[in-house]
Amino acid sequence: MNLLIVDDHPLVRTGIRTGLEGYFSESSIREAGSVAEALDLLSSSTIDVAILDLRLGDGSGIEIADRIADLDIDTRCVIFTSVITPLAVIGAFNSGTVYAIVEKGVDIVPLGQAVQNAANGLSSLTAVAVKRAEEEITLSGGLGSIELTERERTIAELVADGLSDRDISQTLSLAASTVRNNLSTIYTKLHVESRTQLAILIWRQRSIENPT
Structure with a gap:
């Protein structure tokens, strides 16, 4: 499996990479520290699943997911973020390329499972989850x-x-x-x-x- 980790903190990327290398015995993992770098790699390499930080120095993981859809790149995405907000859920769902949002701070197993599910075409983002997120925004x-x-x-x-x-x-x-x-x-x-x-x-x- 070809994976891409996108996070603007090198230590975070290293931690994710180490965890995923232990979870997936056979995988090729590349790294990017910005939206621009990620898009360059995505357009020039075959990436099965991209693990995207929500907030990056030059944009966001949602922007990358949107561009993947616009460019018709065959890559599925998992958002890995410190805080899961209703807007993140809605934006991820609307991109059409994000298959899961995983909260940072958890052990590697939930992220590994989300990546494997995304590779298999299984999404945890449902219309029900989006409707709940919309209701939270309305209530706020x-x-x-x-x-x-x-x-x-x-x-x-x-x-x-x-x-x-x-x-x-x-x-x-x-x-x-x-x-x-x-x-x-x-x-x-x-x-x-x-x-x-x-x-x-x-x-x-x-x-x-x-x-x-």
């Missing part, structure tokens, strides 16, 4: 308790409408770097990891405010 009141500035809220809404950073920059007459900096702040405030998760949260908020 969406964005009601989050303080975004007027500009941040406008940018978040435009992301949900499908605009790229360049489109937003032109629409609001802002420098591209300003848009990126605002998005970084929005991600931190809303505890999201990607544009997909941000868009989902905004869509859920719209459904709360306009239920018809």
